[in-house]
Amino acid sequence: CGFKLRGPQRLDFATVHINTSELSELGASLRRLIATSGSTTVVDDPAQADARLQILADNRGREILSLTGAGKVREYQLTQILRFQLLDKGGKALIPPTTISASREFTFDDSQVLGKEQEETLLYNDMQQDLLQQLMRRLASVQRTD
Amino acid sequence: LAAGLQPLVVSPDLVRSPKAAASPASAPGAVTAGAPAAASRPVPAQAAPDVKPPAEGRAAQTQPAPASPPAQAEQARRRPAPEAAALPAGSTSVKALRILGARSIELVADGDAELQRDDMVLTADRVTYREPIDEAVAEGNVELRQGEDSIAGPKATMVVGESTGTFESPAYELTRQRQPNLTGEEVRTVSGRGQADLLRLEGENQYRLENATWSTCQASDPDWYIKARELDLDYDREVGTARNGSIVFMDVPILWMPWAEFPLTARRQSGLLPPTFGSSNKTGADLAVPYYWNIAPNYDATITPRFMSRRGVQIGGEFRYLGETYRGESRVEWMPKDRLAGEERTLASIQHEQRITPSLYGSLDLNSVSDDRYFEDLSSRIGVASRVNLLRQGQLVYRGSSWWNAVIRAQSYQTLNPDEESRNVAPYRRLPQILVKGQRPDLPGGLSASFSTEYVKFAHPDADRNKDEGTRFVAYPQLALPLAGAAWFVTPKAGLHYTSYDIDRSPLTATQRSSITRSAPIFSVDSGLFFEREATIFGGDYLQTLEPRLYYLRVPSRDQADIPNFDTSRFDVGFAQMFSENRFSGSDRIGDANDLTAALTTRFIDSGSGVERLRAMIGQRYYFSDQKVYLYNEDELRDAGRGTEVLLGLGGRISREFSLNSYLQYNTETSRTERANFNLRYQPDYAKVLNISYRYAPELRIAENLVGLEDVDVSGQWPLGRGWYGVGRVTHSLLENRVTEAIGGLEYNGGCWVFRVAVHRFAIERDDVSQSIYVQLELNDLAGIGSNPLNLLTRSVPGYGKINDSSADRVFGMD
Numbered sequence: 001c002g003f004k005l006r007g008p009q010r011l012d013f014a015t016v017h018i019n020t021s022e023l024s025e026l027g028a029s030l031r032r033l034i035a036t037s038g039s040t041t042v043v044d045d046p047a048q049a050d051a052r053l054q055i056l057a058d059n060r061g062r063e064i065l066s067l068t069g070a071g072k073v074r075e076y077q078l079t080q081i082l083r084f085q086l087l088d089k090g091g092k093a094l095i096p097p098t099t100i101s102a103s104r105e106f107t108f109d110d111s112q113v114l115g116k117e118q119e120e121t122l123l124y125n126d127m128q129q130d131l132l133q134q135l136m137r138r139l140a141s142v143q144r145t146d
Numbered sequence: 147l148a149a150g151l152q153p154l155v156v157s158p159d160l161v162r163s164p165k166a167a168a169s170p171a172s173a174p175g176a177v178t179a180g181a182p183a184a185a186s187r188p189v190p191a192q193a194a195p196d197v198k199p200p201a202e203g204r205a206a207q208t209q210p211a212p213a214s215p216p217a218q219a220e221q222a223r224r225r226p227a228p229e230a231a232a233l234p235a236g237s238t239s240v241k242a243l244r245i246l247g248a249r250s251i252e253l254v255a256d257g258d259a260e261l262q263r264d265d266m267v268l269t270a271d272r273v274t275y276r277e278p279i280d281e282a283v284a285e286g287n288v289e290l291r292q293g294e295d296s297i298a299g300p301k302a303t304m305v306v307g308e309s310t311g312t313f314e315s316p317a318y319e320l321t322r323q324r325q326p327n328l329t330g331e332e333v334r335t336v337s338g339r340g341q342a343d344l345l346r347l348e349g350e351n352q353y354r355l356e357n358a359t360w361s362t363c364q365a366s367d368p369d370w371y372i373k374a375r376e377l378d379l380d381y382d383r384e385v386g387t388a389r390n391g392s393i394v395f396m397d398v399p400i401l402w403m404p405w406a407e408f409p410l411t412a413r414r415q416s417g418l419l420p421p422t423f424g425s426s427n428k429t430g431a432d433l434a435v436p437y438y439w440n441i442a443p444n445y446d447a448t449i450t451p452r453f454m455s456r457r458g459v460q461i462g463g464e465f466r467y468l469g470e471t472y473r474g475e476s477r478v479e480w481m482p483k484d485r486l487a488g489e490e491r492t493l494a495s496i497q498h499e500q501r502i503t504p505s506l507y508g509s510l511d512l513n514s515v516s517d518d519r520y521f522e523d524l525s526s527r528i529g530v531a532s533r534v535n536l537l538r539q540g541q542l543v544y545r546g547s548s549w550w551n552a553v554i555r556a557q558s559y560q561t562l563n564p565d566e567e568s569r570n571v572a573p574y575r576r577l578p579q580i581l582v583k584g585q586r587p588d589l590p591g592g593l594s595a596s597f598s599t600e601y602v603k604f605a606h607p608d609a610d611r612n613k614d615e616g617t618r619f620v621a622y623p624q625l626a627l628p629l630a631g632a633a634w635f636v637t638p639k640a641g642l643h644y645t646s647y648d649i650d651r652s653p654l655t656a657t658q659r660s661s662i663t664r665s666a667p668i669f670s671v672d673s674g675l676f677f678e679r680e681a682t683i684f685g686g687d688y689l690q691t692l693e694p695r696l697y698y699l700r701v702p703s704r705d706q707a708d709i710p711n712f713d714t715s716r717f718d719v720g721f722a723q724m725f726s727e728n729r730f731s732g733s734d735r736i737g738d739a740n741d742l743t744a745a746l747t748t749r750f751i752d753s754g755s756g757v758e759r760l761r762a763m764i765g766q767r768y769y770f771s772d773q774k775v776y777l778y779n780e781d782e783l784r785d786a787g788r789g790t791e792v793l794l795g796l797g798g799r800i801s802r803e804f805s806l807n808s809y810l811q812y813n814t815e816t817s818r819t820e821r822a823n824f825n826l827r828y829q830p831d832y833a834k835v836l837n838i839s840y841r842y843a844p845e846l847r848i849a850e851n852l853v854g855l856e857d858v859d860v861s862g863q864w865p866l867g868r869g870w871y872g873v874g875r876v877t878h879s880l881l882e883n884r885v886t887e888a889i890g891g892l893e894y895n896g897g898c899w900v901f902r903v904a905v906h907r908f909a910i911e912r913d914d915v916s917q918s919i920y921v922q923l924e925l926n927d928l929a930g931i932g933s934n935p936l937n938l939l940t941r942s943v944p945g946y947g948k949i950n951d952s953s954a955d956r957v958f959g960m961d
Contacts, residue, residue: 001679002679002680003677003678003679003690003692004677004678004679005632005633005634005675005676005677006632006633006676006677006678006691007632007633008632009632022548023505023545023547023548028548032587036630063529063941064528064529064532065841066841066855066857066877066886067528067532067877067886067887067908067909068853068886068909069879069882069884069886069909069912070909070910070911070912071522071531071532071886071908071909071910071911071914071916072532072534073532074846074848074853074855075841075855104720104722105720105823106718106720107718107843107846107848109715109848109849110534110535110561111571111573111848111849112573112715112848112849113535113559113573114573114574114576114712114713114714114715114732115713115714115715115716115730115731115732116715116731118713118731118732119715119717119718119723119731122717122722122723122726122731123722126721126722134756134758137751137756137758138755138756138757139756140756141753141754141755141756
């Protein structure tokens with residue numbers, strides 16, 4: 001059916017600078033993902049980097065999806081919105097500011113707020129992985145023109 | 147000296163047609179250079195016909211700029227005028243059909259006269275320029291242009307170098323950029339226009355007007371404007387001040403303002419915000435008059451007196467601050483006496499985040515209300531009215547390095563319990579909870595180690611009745627061996643989950659053990675493959691992926707029946723949850739497992755950009771052993787070898803206009819659909835969207851209770867023509883045969899203003915609803931007057947588009 005095993009996911013820049021701290025979960029995950037691409041290293045000095053990945057916004061939100069007849073929350077929808085851009089050494093946009101988002105739904109009950117808090121964490125982690133995978137695919141599709 | 151200067155005479159062939167400034171290069175000109183006040187300086191260029199500036203530059207320079215052309219609107223605030231290059235900086239040129247006079251006394255430029263310095267151009271029928279005092283007097287069709295700004299009137303006098311002077315009965319237009327809120331967002335410009343009896347220029351960026359109007363409307367006869375006896379426009383602070391003024395809408399004054407400041411570029415600033423008024427069945431007519439105080443760029447406050455016709459007067463205050471190492475927000479609401487409830491009602495809320503050292507963070511989140519029905523009675527916002535548990539938490543987070551961190555927190559909740567039936571059981575308090583977590587990915591041999599430890603002391607207000615209290619200690623070290631190539635991964639992982647409890651039993655369970663330890667090994671193998679192929683569908687080139695994933699989990703069974711439930715609930719069934727090590731979300735239960743989860747994902751990814759267009763997933767779990775560990779009752783348990791849920795998901799853009807998000811959970815053992823979610827969106831254009839959504843979960847349980855769910859939800863926004871838009875949403879619970887939420891609204895776009903009206907009704911109890919009306923008039927780039935339904939519509943109608951491109955958002959966080 002034409003499917004082949006995926007080839008190496010190389011990025012078209014040897015060094016990259018990331019503007020989020022490696023102490024943050026997002027920054028640490030990004031660094032791990034870039035490291036597994038094999039050919040690209042993350043550098044600390046933006047001036048040394050072939051490309052600069054800037055996370056412009058990372059917002060999380062929770063909206064009511066459905067209510068019980070008694071007006072209490074039965075389901076929530078969680079969303080995470082990641083906004084980023086990729087600049088080359090000269091500051092030219094390789095990827096202009098782009099927003100990607102993910103959402104997950106879960107049932108809620110006020111009497112289980114502690115357990116649901118942990119389920120929320122699990123879903124946010126899942127969304128973050130999802131968004132970072134999408135981000136990596138966009139980075140992989142960048143062809144530098146210089 | 148004056149006598150020595152030759153008067154200028156225009157040759158017949160240089161006469162231009164009055165309108166077309168087509169060949170200005172051939173017009174006679176006079177160029178004077180240097181500081182204009184220095185009258186005794188040498189005269190480099192005589193006001194003589196033979197002295198001509200470069201022809202090309204001149205041609206560009208006299209092109210009258212059309213009023214804010216769209217292409218130029220994107221450019222810099224004060225775009226350097228192209229003519230600046232043609233003339234030395236600071237020099238003045240005078241052109242006209244006829245130029246008379248002596249330059250050291252006065253030059254009279256008559257007929258299509260033009261005086262220019264740097265990027266400032268003054269044109270008139272006649273300009274008299276007195277060089278020694280740098281004064282220009284312009285008469286007849288006077289127009290002053292600078293960048294995109296223009297002021298036009300019959301007569302003006304100005305001192306050119308100081309940008310001071312007066313215009314008689316001018317029409318003006320001043321344009322400035324507004325800094326974007328988000329990096330990369332398009333820069334917007336805001337143009338203010340109007341007329342006045344008199345306009346005084348008081349230096350750069352300072353304008354003082356008498357009997358003046360100001361509006362962001364394009365038209366010469368604007369739909370709305372600010373009218374004021376005195377109007378100051380300060381473009382350094384970007385603030386307009388109106389004294390003895392009013393807002394006039396459709397020729398009717400709608401708001402009288404003895405004194406008001408307003409934003410010139412839709413930026414936040416101090417001042418009386420437009421009043422908020424609405425109406426709801428809980429409060430009656432509801433009027434709030436917020437005063438916004440922009441104390442400093444990083445501090446602000448809003449003080450809001452609010453009057454509710456059924457209840458009385460409330461005072462609200464909000465204070466926000468942002469520093470290099472901290473930020474926060476505090477809010478109080480106080481109602482000395484609620485006429486309906488007959489009591490004092492208050493709310494207090496503090497949020498604070500602080501970076502203490504680069505690796506130590508602290509935060510406080512404290513919320514409190516005076517009574518159980520506070521939000522239901524006093525808020526018409528669904529997200530607020532539905533609140534049951536108010537967090538009270540303080541925590542410290544220490545990030546030792548990139549591989550470990552520690553958290554200590556004290557947490558409790560205020561639980562609101564408006565109705566006895568609603569079983570709003572108070573959650574346990576964690577006083578304190580200490581967490582230490584770490585992960586080392588790059589150990590010798592490719593090993594990856596992680597650990598998580600937790601110590602909690604649980605307390606409960608009902609401890610003397612039916613709630614156990616106690617402490618719990620959890621340690622969970624794990625070791626994994628992640629192996630991966632470009633197209634595959636295998637991660638075997640083993641860990642030991644150790645827990646010990648010290649329990650203060652409640653009278654209800656006094657006979658049970660008070661000291662319990664539990665340890666369970668947890669073993670799993672996660673693995674996956676990545677295939678891909680080129681595919682041409684949706685009329686484009688796509689990369690289609692095929693990603694099978696297998697997850698095996700083995701956890702032996704441990705008897706946990708006498709362990710209290712402090713913080714544990716069952717996960718929903720879902721794609722994220724099916725790959726978790728524990729089917730319970732807390733540590734009070736470790737689910738026994740001997741099962742294999744298989745999932746297959748396929749994605750369509752745009753070959754050029756990497757954008758994911760569509761995703762389909764299927765997953766199922768197979769049980770090799772019978773489950774024994776449950777939280778509420780034995781119905782939860784799965785038997786070996788029997789059928790289980792199949793999960794199906796499909797989502798993405800299926801065509802240019804349609805997008806779909808669907809999820810199906812089907813139980814092969816009972817042959818029943820356990821859950822079906824289906825959302826279809828049709829969005830052919832901006833602000834033109836229809837959503838239909840169906841949510842079905844007949845066996846949905848909340849804790850041990852079967853609650854079920856079957857909702858149909860229709861929402862949309864649709865242009866009705868002539869600037870009108872309809873917007874609405876209806877959520878109907880088929881199970882309870884009740885509309886749980888309904889919104890209906892109309893919007894009208896009047897060009898430089900928008901009118902919105904929306905009615906919102908939602909269930910708050912079985913036999914009670916909250917119903918409110920929002921009415922808002924938004925004057926583009928100035929303010930919204932009334933109560934703003936925008937947040938409600940944005941949240942409730944997916945794909946909702948704001949019908950005017952305005953940036954009047956002076957107070958964020960309010961709706």
